Structure formats: C-alpha cells, structure tokens
Amino acid sequence: xxxxxxxxxxxxLRAGKFSSVELTRAIYDRIDQVEESVSxxxxxxxxxxxxxxxxxxxxxxxxxxxxLLGVPVALKDLICAQGTRTTCGSKILNDxxxxxxxxxxxxxxxxxxxxxxxTNMDEFGxxxxxxxxxxxxxxxxxxxxxxxxxxxxxxxxAVSANECIAALGSDTGGSIRQPASFCxxxxxxxxxxxxxxxxxxxxxxxxxxIGPMAKTVADTAILLNVICGKDPKDSTSADIAVPNFSQxxxxxxxxxxxxxxxxxxxxxxxxxxxxxxxxxAKTLESxxxxxxxxxxxxxxxxxxxxxxxxxxxxxxNLSRYDGVKYGYRSEHSDTxxxxxxxxxxxxxxxxxxxxxxxxxxxxxSGYYDAYYLKGxxxxxxxxxxxxxxxxxxxxxxxxTAPAPAFKFNEKTxxxxxxxxxxxxxxxxxxxxxxxxxxxxxxxxxxxPIGLQLMARQFDEETLLRVGHQYQQNTDHHLKSPPL
Amino acid sequence: xxxxxxxxxxxxxxxxSLTEDEKNQLEGDxxxxxxxxxxxxxxxxxxxxxxxxxxxxxxxxxxxEPGEKAESCIELAPAHYKDHYEAxxxx
Numbered sequence: 001x002x003x004x005x006x007x008x009x010x011x012x013l014r015a016g017k018f019s020s021v022e023l024t025r026a027i028y029d030r031i032d033q034v035e036e037s038v039s040x041x042x043x044x045x046x047x048x049x050x051x052x053x054x055x056x057x058x059x060x061x062x063x064x065x066x067x068l069l070g071v072p073v074a075l076k077d078l079i080c081a082q083g084t085r086t087t088c089g090s091k092i093l094n095d096x097x098x099x100x101x102x103x104x105x106x107x108x109x110x111x112x113x114x115x116x117x118x119t120n121m122d123e124f125g126x127x128x129x130x131x132x133x134x135x136x137x138x139x140x141x142x143x144x145x146x147x148x149x150x151x152x153x154x155x156x157x158a159v160s161a162n163e164c165i166a167a168l169g170s171d172t173g174g175s176i177r178q179p180a181s182f183c184x185x186x187x188x189x190x191x192x193x194x195x196x197x198x199x200x201x202x203x204x205x206x207x208x209x210i211g212p213m214a215k216t217v218a219d220t221a222i223l224l225n226v227i228c229g230k231d232p233k234d235s236t237s238a239d240i241a242v243p244n245f246s247q248x249x250x251x252x253x254x255x256x257x258x259x260x261x262x263x264x265x266x267x268x269x270x271x272x273x274x275x276x277x278x279x280x281a282k283t284l285e286s287x288x289x290x291x292x293x294x295x296x297x298x299x300x301x302x303x304x305x306x307x308x309x310x311x312x313x314x315x316x317n318l319s320r321y322d323g324v325k326y327g328y329r330s331e332h333s334d335t336x337x338x339x340x341x342x343x344x345x346x347x348x349x350x351x352x353x354x355x356x357x358x359x360x361x362x363x364x365s366g367y368y369d370a371y372y373l374k375g376x377x378x379x380x381x382x383x384x385x386x387x388x389x390x391x392x393x394x395x396x397x398x399x400t401a402p403a404p405a406f407k408f409n410e411k412t413x414x415x416x417x418x419x420x421x422x423x424x425x426x427x428x429x430x431x432x433x434x435x436x437x438x439x440x441x442x443x444x445x446x447x448p449i450g451l452q453l454m455a456r457q458f459d460e461e462t463l464l465r466v467g468h469q470y471q472q473n474t475d476h477h478l479k480s481p482p483l
Numbered sequence: 484x485x486x487x488x489x490x491x492x493x494x495x496x497x498x499x500s501l502t503e504d505e506k507n508q509l510e511g512d513x514x515x516x517x518x519x520x521x522x523x524x525x526x527x528x529x530x531x532x533x534x535x536x537x538x539x540x541x542x543x544x545x546x547x548e549p550g551e552k553a554e555s556c557i558e559l560a561p562a563h564y565k566d567h568y569e570a571x572x573x574x
Contacts, residue, residue: 099555192537206536235543236536304520315497322498324568329561336573341500353499354512360497361488361513374523376533381526383534415512416519432537457538 001026002162003480006071006219009165013060013070020056020070023165024049024114027072031116031163034483037144039136040157042077044117045084052114059112067226069112074164076155077118078125079210080199081105088201089121089133089151092321092328092347102199103234104168104210104227111226116164120154123349124318125172125203127151128421130179131412132351140182141481142447146405149179155213156183161483166214166223170200172207173306174400174425177437180213181400181450184439184479186467187213188220189425191457192432193238195224196231204313205236207306207429216477217438217467221245224460240458248461249468254288256466259393263299264424270403276441276449277399280470284397287469294389294396298381299427303419305382306426307355308362308375314352315359321347354415383431390456395466398424400437400450428454436463439476448479485514 001023004012012018028046035041049072056070075081078088080098082105087093101109108115122132130138130153138153140146141161148157152169156179159167169176171189180187188211195210202208212223225246230239260281265274285291323329323343330342348356362371389396401421411418428435433454440451451470455462471477490510494501501509562569 096559099559193540232545236538236540238538298526301523301526304523307516308520308523319498323561324570325556326559327561333571336571337498338500339571340498344498345500348499350505350509353497353501353505354509356497356499357490357493357509358513358516360493361517364488364493364496367488371520373533374528376535377528377531378523378526379534380531381528383537416515419516430534430537 002030004165005215006068006166006222009071010069014065020053020060020114023070024053024072027116027164034161034163037483038139038141038157038161040119040138040154040161040163041074041117042087042089042120042135042154043085045115048084049114049116056112056114066112067222068108070114071112071165072114072116073108074116074119074155074158074167075105076121076152076167076169078121078170078201079105079168081115084118086118086201087135089123089135090347090349090352091134094134094328096327100199103196103231105199107227119158119167122151122153123352124201124314125151125170125175126314126351126355128174128178128418129406129411130154131408132349134349137408140405141483142184143405146407146447147182149182149405151175152213153179156180156185156187159183159185159213159215160481162480166212166219168210168227169213170208170210171429172203172310173429174422176211176213177400177425177435177450177452178422180437182405182448184448184481185213185215186217186220186436186438186477187211188224188436188460188463189428189434190224190228190460191434193236194434194458194460195228196234196237198231198233202317204310205317206313207310217464217471218246218249220436221249221464221468238458243461245461245464248465251465252288253284253466253469256289256395257292257393258284258289259292259294259389259396261294261296261299261389261396261398263296264398268402269399272443273399273403273449277397277451280440280451281397283470283474284466287473292393294392296385296389296427298378298385299423301378302382302427302430303423305375305378306430307358307419308371309379309430311355311359312363312372313359315356315363318352318356379430382427386427386431386433394455394462396454398452400424400452404443404447404449424452433457434460434463436467438467438470439479441476485510487514487517
C-alpha cells in the first residue's frame with residue numbers, strides 16, 4: 001500500500017478498499033522498515049497522523065470528497081506546522097515548536113491530508129546534498145553510499161523510498177529539483193509568488209518557493225492546486241488566477257515547441273546525462289513537439305550571481321537568530337554582545353556561517369556596488385535571457401543536474417564544487433520562472449537521471465502538461481529503488 | 484591578511500565568534516568563492532537596471548488592525564519574565 005500515488009490512494013480510500021488509518025499504518029510500517037537505512041525524517045508526527053487519519057475516515061464515510069482526504073504526506077522541516085518542532089536542520093532551532101501553521105499547512109489540512117512527519121534537510125536550505133543537516137545525513141535509496149541531493153533531500157528520499165505518498169519541499173536554487181533528480185521522483189518549483197511563503201523559514205526571500213515532490217506529474221498537479229494561491233499573509237504571493245492543473249494534463253503536445261539551450265550541453269555535463277536528456281527531447285518530438293535550439297548566454301554567470309544575492313539575503317534573514325526571541329541560547333556569556341556571538345557560533349553549522357560571512361561582505365560599506373548591485377544587474381541579464389528564449393519556444397528542456405547523485409564527502413571539502421552542482425537549476429530562481437524535474441533515465445550504474453523543464457512565469461500548466469504526456473509515454477517514473 | 488576583506492571585521496559584523504582554525508578556513512573559502520564571483524566583472528552592466536525581485540510586484544497596503552496576542556510567542560523565548568524578554572546585561 002505504501003507504493004500508492006495520490007491518485008491511487010484517493011481512489012482506494014473513496015472506494016472503501018482501505019481506510020486512511022490502514023494506509024497511514026502501512027506508511028509507518030514502511031518507515032520502521034527502511035528509515036534506519038536512509039534517514040529521511042528529522043521527526044515523525046505519529047499522534048497527529050493517527051488523529052487526522054481517523055477524522056479523514058469519518059469524513060470519507062460521510063461521502064466527503066477533498067483532494068487529499070486521508071492521504072499521508074511529509075513536510076520539509078522548515079515549514080511550520082502548529083505544535084510540531086520545526087528545526088530547519090539546525091541546532092539553533094532544535095527545540096523550536098511552531099506556534100502557528102504555515103499557509104501551505106493550513107491548506108493541506110483543509111484538503112484532508114495526514115501529516116506523517118518532518119523531513120531532513122541541509123541547515124536552513126543551504127546545501128546540495130543534505131550533508132549539512134545538524135541531525136543526520138540522509139542516504140540515497142538508489143545507492144546508500146551516495147547523497148540524495150539537497151537541500152530537500154529528506155523529502156526526496158521519503159517519496160522515493162515510499163515513506164510517504166507525497167511531500168513538500170522548498171527551492172531557493174534547485175533544492176526541490178536537484179534531489180528529485182538524484183532520487184528519481186518528480187519535483188516542481190513553482191513561479192515565485194505562486195505559493196505563499198507564510199510559515200516557511202526564510203533563507204533568501206526573493207528566491208525561496210515551496211513546491212510539491214511526488215511520484216508522478218499527475219500527483220504534482222494535485223498538490224500544487226492544493227497549496228497555491230494569493231495569501232494576505234505573504235505580500236509577495238501573486239494575485240493571479242489559479243487554473244485547474246489536473247485538467248491541463250490531458251491536452252496533447254501537438255504544435256508546441258521545446259527549446260534546448262545550447263549552453264547547457266557543454267563541458268562539465270556527464271555524457272550519460274546528456275544522452276538521456278537528448279533522448280527525452282526526441283520523445284517529446286515524437287509526441288508532436290518541435291525541437292528548437294535556444295540560447296541562455298549568461299548561464300555561466302548564474303552561480304556567481306546567485307551566491308551574491310542569496311547570501312546577502314541570508315545574512316539579513318538569519319540575523320533574527322540572536323538567542324533572545326526563540327531558539328537556542330548560549331549559556332556561556334556575560335554580556336548581550338557575547339551572548340549574540342556565542343549563540344550564533346554554537347548554533348550555526350559551518351556552511352551557514354560561510355554564507356552569512358559572504359553575505360555580510362557583499363553588503364558591507366564600500367563593496368555594495370561592486371558585488372550586490374552588480375549581482376542584481378546580472379540577475380536582470382539572466383531574466384532577459386529567458387524572456388528572449390521563450391519568444392522561440394513554450395518550454396525549455398535541460399538536464400536538472402550535471403551528473404547523477406555523488407558520493408558522501410565528494411564535494412564537502414570544496415564549497416565551490418558543491419555550489420556548481422546547482423548550475424542548471426539556479427537560473428530559474430533568479431528569473432522567478434517555474435521549473436520541474438522528472439525522471440528521464442538511469443546511468444549504467446543504475447542511478448536516476450533528471451530532465452528539467454522550465455516555462456514562462458505562471459505557466460505551470462505547460463510544464464505539467466508536457467511532463468505528464470512524457471510520463472504517459474515512458475516508464476522512468478515507475479521505477480523504484482532496490483530497498 | 485588578504486586584500487579583499489578583514490575577516491575579524493566581517494565576523495564582528497555578522498555577530499559570530501569563530502575559533503582561529505575556523506577563521507583561517509573560512510577566510511580561504513571566501514577568497515576562493517570571491518575569486519570565482521569576480522568573473523562577473525567581465526560583463527558590461529553599465530546600462531542594465533538591477534533586479535531585486537523577479538515579479539513586477541507592487542506595494543501592498545491594508546488597514547492596520549491588531550492580530551494575534553504577543554503572549555503566544557513570548558513562551559518561545561529562551562528566557563522571559565512575564566511578558567518581557569530576558570537578556571544578559573548590555574554594558
């Protein structure tokens with residue numbers, strides 16, 4: 001039962017083939033079986049899940065039809081759910097209990113979802129391998145000696161290893177798409193502003209978005225419909241009509257154009273990944289799409305631009321962790337200033353300190369124009385690249401990551417190499433456009449490979465439609481890890 | 484000391500307190516990352532407007548109405564006295 005998709009679970013629950021209590025128990029049984037090997041979760045919410053499942057069964061018996069009624073889902077542990085710990089993968093928030101629900105959590109509850117637990121992540125979303133979590137290192141279910149990617153590594157592992165039916169992650173520079181690619185699942189970063197960030201612990205506020213991580217594109221569409229929409233509690237959430245994403249899936253692809261950006265297929269790209277992505281483009285062509293070559297000339301500047309913008313915003317956002325209002329406080333301090341610096345020294349991990357220092361530098365007096373302002377201008381160039389490319393095509397297809405999942409400690413000694421593993425995903429955050437990773441093949445050693453699809457701002461319909469039609473004609477998304 | 488920044492000053496601005504080992508390592512990391520970032524200098528951006536957020540967002544106004552009471556949050560503080568935060572002495 002733990003292998004079910006959202007669609008299958010909802011169908012089975014409505015038809016009375018099983019109850020939500022039984023399905024929830026099956027998920028926890030699966031967690032008890034594999035969690036020790038993969039460490040997807042920071043903590044489980046068994047009691048909440050039990051109550052929600054019982055309530056769902058009561059409503060199902062009354063004929064209630066909500067989109068996720070009785071379906072077990074997981075949350076990345078930087079999304080607040082009232083009464084649960086929300087640690088952000090950090091020591092500094094280890095004992096923090098959310099006093100309120102994030103808007104996406106309120107929406108999940110209204111849709112009838114059952115909360116299974118909070119998933120592991122790189123501290124504050126800063127990382128590409130989940131090795132920066134203070135709690136544990138999550139393992140890739142396809143190869144336990146490799147990372148699941150990050151920062152939403154725990155959510156990707158939980159979906160891939162069937163420890164939940166679906167999950168939410170967040171994506172600032174690729175943190176949904178890259179782990180989705182490494183773990184062989186579907187992950188969507190929506191357009192900036194599509195989903196409310198209220199109750200999402202901030203890393204870089206102009207880039208962060210919450211998004212679905214699921215077993216299929218069809219499930220991704222269901223979850224997106226549940227969580228998106230204008231929210232008065234997030235002034236950056238967009239007041240724009242929300243289409244029925246599930247309905248958009250059914251349309252065929254005839255007459256549409258898929259753009260392959262030539263700069264994404266150069267040095268540094270693993271040959272097996274390139275072959276899988278090019279083969280996927282051929283599949284889309286066989287479904288009626290025309291392949292066109294497009295150019296995104298500023299790709300090579302995206303990582304540099306991202307680390308200026310993201311770290312600047314992070315250094316400001318993380319200044320709130322001062323040991324006064326909430327979270328960890330150092331006990332070894334006589335003065336307020338000592339307490340601030342000792343709390344932050346003891347509470348933050350190395351990567352977080354690295355990014356705070358970098359952000360502090362690029363915002364500091366005398367360097368602002370040379371770095372932060374320059375970064376914002378390059379961001380304009382990257383955004384313009386996409387606007388030009390989308391004059392020639394409806395969707396852009398590329399690799400999600402330059403290579404399949406890497407091994408533990410392979411990149412931890414060299415931060416720059418770690419940053420470059422996000423080179424293909426970062427631009428979508430800078431330009432605010434939606435991006436989705438779907439499984440498109442496997443390496444010779446059996447590791448999943450991800451295809452990234454990107455579309456114009458607020459055109460998730462096209463992404464989901466292309467992704468769904470691709471999955472209707474391929475079986476990469478149906479493969480499960482040997483666990 | 485490197486030419487780009489004083490690590491001591493940055494650490495102080497960021498309200499951190501690093502050990503000597505950490506300082507040396509992070510200084511090296513930052514230099515390497517900034518060396519990479521310097522590739523942006525090759526781009527002419529003199530006529531380009533900066534982008535601070537990707538959407539054309541407008542300011543949002545609303546009536547200023549009281550929301551949830553502060554008591555629900557004061558309990559989260561590491562130390563508090565009634566409805567006041569407690570902190571070590573300032574001077």
